[in-house]
Amino acid sequence: MARSFAKSERTGSSPDAVAEVVERALNDRKPRTRYPAGKDSTKLAILARLLPEKLLDLAVLKTFGLPTAFGKRIGRC
Secondary structure, three states: OHHHHHHHHHOOOOHHHHHHHHHHHHHOOOOOOOOOOOOOHHHHHHHHHHOOHHHHHHHHHHHOOOOOOOOOOOOOO
């Protein structure tokens, strides 16, 4: 799962596509809580409904190369 997210990150949506969604959110008369933006946003929203929060958080942290335990360093410091 983390590999899939990492691949998506490298081939992600353009900033313009995301900016359009942000603009729509800012201009909606009755804004929603969330607006999916980007290629795989719908998949991520479905995963968020299906997976326990901790598992989803772990997948996101691994995808972005962030520490998955408190006190771990990021990269070389």
